[in-house]
Amino acid sequence: MRLWEMRKLLLVWELLDHQEAIMLAGLAFKRKWQQKRKAEGKPFDKPNIVTGANVQVCREKFASYFEVELKEVKLREGYYVMDPEKAVEMVDENTICVAAILGSTLTGEFENVKQLNELLTLENKETGWDTPIHVDAASGGFIAPFLLPDLECDFRLPLVKSINVSSHKYGLVYAGVGWVVWRSKEDLPDELIFHINYLGSDQPAFTLNFSEGASKYAVELVLCLFQQLILLPYSFINIDICCKIALNKSYTMPTDVQHIALLRVVIREDFSRSLAERLVSDIERLKGNGCAPRPHYLV
Ligand SMILES: *Cc1c(COP(=O)(O)O)cnc(C)c1O
DSSP states (O other), X not given: OOHHHHHHHOSEEEEEEHHHHHHHHHHHHHHHHHHHHHHTTOOOSOOEEEEETTOOHHXXXXXXXXXXXXXXXXXXXXXXXXXXXXXXXXXXXTEEEEEEEBSOTTTOOBOOHHHHHHHHHHHHHHHSOOOOXXXXXXXXXXXXXXXXXXXXXXXXXXXXXXXXXXXXXXXXXXXTEEEEEESOGGGSOGGGOEEEOTTSSOEEEOOSOSSOOOHHHHHHHHHHHHHHHTSOHHHHHHHHHHHHOOOEEEEEOOTTSTTOEEEEEOOOTTOOHHHHHHHHXXXXXXXXXXXXXXXXXXX
């Protein structure tokens, strides 16, 4: 989302360590859910979060550290992201949110947030719950708004209450920096905000760290402004994305599709013909070794 759109649209954002941002977004959902359950006189000791088994380790960490049961929608051969229908089937009264991923860490695919929003709206209507959606746009958040502006996967969908983005996946910032943005002030429980005045004025804070160097955030803000004011945002973002893309990763898939090993190939701007030829010959060699590589998803 471009900054000028963000200014109009959003009331609450935090520029943080990205993992911290993810923890805090989850904590806000947990606390909101607990408040509601307390007000209704219902038990509030068994929160769960629904997500695909393609989940990034940060969400497993959140579930463990903040004592929230992680309910994973299974993957199946040929379908490596969260199936919205199955996700909604797993939702119950203790679900703090469904976390969808824009840019699965495994394959880069986007989950269908729009369909999830539709199905969950129906489920909420039937049951009287109001289960919200979180969008983990760690890698997709800086792509979708520019390349796929009509893809509804953000605050255009009423159940989407918060979105996180990882800045450092696109370079030009220090490693680890990220954002979390909430739809409105109401989606961030007041009791989680601490007010300090160590520097002579009221400073609301929602962080896990206390004293911390600000340089990494300053660099990101300055670059964002620079990008806004001086460079054409589109060309800048495109170059930025391309420069970052340099990785070949291999890993086995999660439970249920563990027998599949994945080689992720991301092509960057300076990918040359000779590199392409080397890649093809490597793949051919794999075939010769009895492997049967199959392309799954190409951007
Ligand atoms: C990379 C990634 C994260 C974690 O991001 P970091 O900035 O590396 O901490 C979280 N979720 C998804 C889907 C990711 O791809």
